[in-house]
Structure formats: structure tokens, C-alpha cells
Amino acid sequence: MIVHGMQTYRRPLVYTLSLPSLFMEPHQPNSNTSSLLRWRSSSVCPAEPIHVLGVGNVGKLVAHSLARVSPAPPVALLLHRPELLSEWEKAGRCIDVVTDGSSDKQRSFTTEMISNDKSDANATSSIIKNLIVTTKTYATSAAIRPLKHRLNHESTILFLQNGMGRTIEEVTSELFPNPSTRPHYLAGITSHGAHKTGPFSIVHAGHGTTTISAVLLHLDTHMANHENSESIFSIPESSRYLVDQLLSAPTLAAMAVTPAELLYVQLEKLIVNAMVNSLTVVFNCLNGQLFNRPSIATLMQLLLSEAAAVVRALILCSSKGDDEVAILESRFSQPILEQLVRTVAAKTGENISSMLQDVRASRETEVDYINGYIVARGMELGVDCVHNRTLVQMVKDKRVISEFQIPDFFPR
Numbered sequence: 001m002i003v004h005g006m007q008t009y010r011r012p013l014v015y016t017l018s019l020p021s022l023f024m025e026p027h028q029p030n031s032n033t034s035s036l037l038r039w040r041s042s043s044v045c046p047a048e049p050i051h052v053l054g055v056g057n058v059g060k061l062v063a064h065s066l067a068r069v070s071p072a073p074p075v076a077l078l079l080h081r082p083e084l085l086s087e088w089e090k091a092g093r094c095i096d097v098v099t100d101g102s103s104d105k106q107r108s109f110t111t112e113m114i115s116n117d118k119s120d121a122n123a124t125s126s127i128i129k130n131l132i133v134t135t136k137t138y139a140t141s142a143a144i145r146p147l148k149h150r151l152n153h154e155s156t157i158l159f160l161q162n163g164m165g166r167t168i169e170e171v172t173s174e175l176f177p178n179p180s181t182r183p184h185y186l187a188g189i190t191s192h193g194a195h196k197t198g199p200f201s202i203v204h205a206g207h208g209t210t211t212i213s214a215v216l217l218h219l220d221t222h223m224a225n226h227e228n229s230e231s232i233f234s235i236p237e238s239s240r241y242l243v244d245q246l247l248s249a250p251t252l253a254a255m256a257v258t259p260a261e262l263l264y265v266q267l268e269k270l271i272v273n274a275m276v277n278s279l280t281v282v283f284n285c286l287n288g289q290l291f292n293r294p295s296i297a298t299l300m301q302l303l304l305s306e307a308a309a310v311v312r313a314l315i316l317c318s319s320k321g322d323d324e325v326a327i328l329e330s331r332f333s334q335p336i337l338e339q340l341v342r343t344v345a346a347k348t349g350e351n352i353s354s355m356l357q358d359v360r361a362s363r364e365t366e367v368d369y370i371n372g373y374i375v376a377r378g379m380e381l382g383v384d385c386v387h388n389r390t391l392v393q394m395v396k397d398k399r400v401i402s403e404f405q406i407p408d409f410f411p412r
Contacts, residue, residue, distance in 0.1 A: 048241055049074040051112075053143055054134035055084065057194040057354070058160060060202050062132060064095045065249040067106035073245050080114045080143065087199035096201035097194075114146045125149060130156050130242040131183075137163045137369045141174050148175050155183035156239040158212065158246075160190060162354070163369025164270050168215060184236045185215035186243070189266050190252070193348045195357070206348045210254040212243060213262035264331070268340060271307050274371045275300050275341045276348075277355035278391050281365070284356070284400045288349020291342055295403040299387075299410055301338065306385040307374050308334040313381040359398055367395040 050073050052063045059077075066075050079085050094107040112124060128150045135143045140159070144151075151157070159168060168185060176182040193206025214235045235243055235256070246254045257265070279290055279300065291297045311332045315325055330336065358365045371388045378385040387410050394401075394409065401409060 047071070047073050048129050049076055050130040050132065050242060050245060051076045051078055051128050052132050052134065053078045053114075053147070054136075055079065055200070056134060056136075057196055057202050058190060058192075059132075059134035060095050060200060061097065061190075061192060061194050061204060062134060062160065062246075062249075062252065063109065064097045064104070064106050065251040066245060067095070067108050068104075068251065069245060069248045072108055074110065075108070076110045076112055078112050078114050078147070080146075082113070084199070085111065085113060091198065091200040094200065096198070097204050098197070098202070099204040116146050127152060128155055129238070130158075130245075132158045132160055132242075134160050136364070137161050137165060137167050137366050138364060140167050141171050144171060144175060151176075151183045153181050153183065154238050156186060156236070156242050157183050158186040158188055158242060159215075160188040160210070162189070162269070162273060163366045164266055164373045165369045167369075184239045186212055186235070186239060187215050187262060188212040188254075189262070189269055191269060191344075192252070193351050195352055204251075205351050208253070210246065210252040211257055211262055211265045212246060212254060213257050213259045214239075216259050264328070267311055267332070268337075270370060270373065271304070271311070271337055272341050272344050273355075274307055274374055274388065275304055276345050277353040278367060278371050278395050279303075280353040280356045281359050281395045282391065282399065282401060283403070286349065287345045287351045287353055290345055293403050295406050299406055300341065301334075302410060302412065303371075303387050303391065304334060304338055304341065306378065306383065306388050308332060308337055309383045310374055310378045310381060310385065313383055314377070317381070355395070359395070365395055367392050371395070 050066060052059050052075065055063075055077055063075050063077060066073060077088075079088070088111055092105075092107075093109070094105040095109065096103055096105045098104075128147060131144075131147070131151065133140060133144065140161070144157070157171075161167065168187065172182065188211060190210040191206075191208030192204065192210070193208065194202040194204050196202055216234075243256055246252060247256065276287055276290065279296065280287060283290065283296060291300060312329060315328045315332065318325070320328070352360075355365050355367065355370075371392045375385045375389045375392060377383075378388075390409060
């Protein structure tokens, strides 16, 4: 156990060193990943409300997990459609999470309707101190916009989303360009798997981890040199209550890490999602039905070779030392990444991927922020990702093919 003192943080913090992987079982170390620090607070803060924006699978899981903390913080669900409020009433004003066949209903939530009408007399103007955003990446700015007047320099926004891109930069430029009034930002990613069984009920099908970090606004997704472990302590005082609550939720298996480590974890999940989610759309199948067919496994390797080449280019254009570059090249080598992809697909074998769920529900997908991100970064770095580009278009076209048609769309 390693204990770090912090003069700027009034409460004692205890950190335990572990080596978690994004897709490991909670609390079990994996030697294939770089080290990071698990952060636990040993004292209790006065309760502050935590608002959750986005009541999809991740939003429901996070809200439910926070409600199980003892003592639980007040949790408010932000609803953007009147139909959601009606569905909430029909669901008995509770979130039901089924884990290993056992149902757990949590009811200690309040709800607030979001209004885009500034003249709405019923719209609240109270300040939101802690906001967790779990919306789709492409909808982030639009979802936060009606809440802009309720967020200030003492507020914290945690972006807990899939995909990669310029989401936080877009929110900053469009909504909070003034640094003096801008909320503090945290970013996170979760590897938990859940699927919807009702408007406010889910099955928690895959246990994973939740990784959280402070956001350095100018930390580009190039592998900038921000490895200093003290970066983990840059979480502002006003944001630590939210982090403490998330770390106290056992279901989430949350960890606070450096911005650089979060970037690596995001890249790992990005690659897994690019290989699994997008291919389940094209072949219209469960996660576990993908790679037991040799032709689809071969296609995955083709797509993965492009993604791995992009990540290697990012590593090589960074300012890191030779030893660190070697470690990262090993972590993001194609064999290691393929093992990761296959492991996740097997562990979530009975799951319908979130992207396939979106396609079946005629919703927009996040493919532009997943495979599309790989293609875009490849173009910047001189790596031609022609097969990922084809896959992006096929997902957008909702094109379903059989494995026998693979050579027609992905010629080698």
C-alpha cells in the first residue's frame, strides 16, 4: 500500500497500487497494462446532489450504483422528454438492475425535466454542482446546452462516454469558452456491459471497471508527454466529492488515473468497440457469434492491423523515451490487441452490442467516433485505413452481409 500526502487536500487519501486492465474482472491486476493508482477517501463529505444526464444503459447503471453507496448521495435523473417521465412513473419510480439473475430495485432518485424553453416558468435555475454525462458522443453539446445556465466554475462535469474525438473541445468552444466561468471537467470510460430490458431496467451482463481522470484541455489525443503521476492529484477540490462517491460504489470498480493512462485505456476500448460493435452490425449477430467463424476472424485481423498501425504511429510521434515507447508498443501490439478483442467478445458473448441495439432501434450510431476516429487519425498520420473506412459506411448504410460476401466488400 502506498500513502501519498496532499497539502491541498484536507482529507487523508489512501492509494493502493494495482495494474488493472480495462477489461479485467474488478480489482484483479493484469500485468499487461501500465500502473495506475486506486484512490479512496477515508472520510465523509456533506451530501451534494449528483445529476445524471442520459438514462441509457450506462446512465442507469451509474445512477443505480450511486444509490447503493452508504450513505448514498442524492441522485437526480435529468429527463429530456415528457415520455420518459411517464415511463418513469410506470416503472414505479425505480431503476431495476438484474445481476446474475437477481433483481435489485433502487428508488431513492429525484427527477428533473430539462427544458429548452428559457421562458418556461417551471424550469429550475439551481446550480448543478456534479453532472455525469452518459449521452451518445454526437449528442453531448446539444444535451448540455439547456443546462448551461446551471453550471459554473464550481461545477464539475464528468464525461462518461464511448468513442473518441473532440467532444470536450466542442462543449468548451460552444458552451463554455470563458475559462473563468467554465466548469471543471473529468473524463471517464467504463467497460461494464449492460442491456436494456425496459425503460428503467437493465441486465448487468458484463462486470468491468470504470476509469476516471482529470481533463487537461490541451492534452491532444497525440500521445503527449503527460505521464507525471502527480497529474492524478490535479483533480480540483470541488470535483473530489464526485470522484469519492464514484470510487465508493463497489459495482463500478472505479479508479482514478492520470490523463495519459486514461488515454491509453480509451484507445484500448476504442479498438475493442471498433472490432466488436461495428462487426456485429454488419453480420447482425451477438458478440460471441463473431470470431468462431474463421472468415470473420480474418476480417477482424485485417481491420485490427489498420487500427494497431494508427496507434503505433501515435506512439512514435510522441515525445516519450525509448523505454516507454517500447512498453507502449508492446501494450498496443497486434497480438495483444487481438487477444483483448477476443477476450471481450467471449466474456460478453450473449450481449447485443450497443451499436447493434442502436441500428435495430433506428437510432444514430457512434461509428464516426469509433472506426471513424481510427480513419481520421490514420489520415493525419499517413496510415490508410481503407477497410475501416468501408466498415464505417456499411454501418451507416445498415448493410448486413453474410460471411461469404466478405471478399466483395473487403478485398485483400
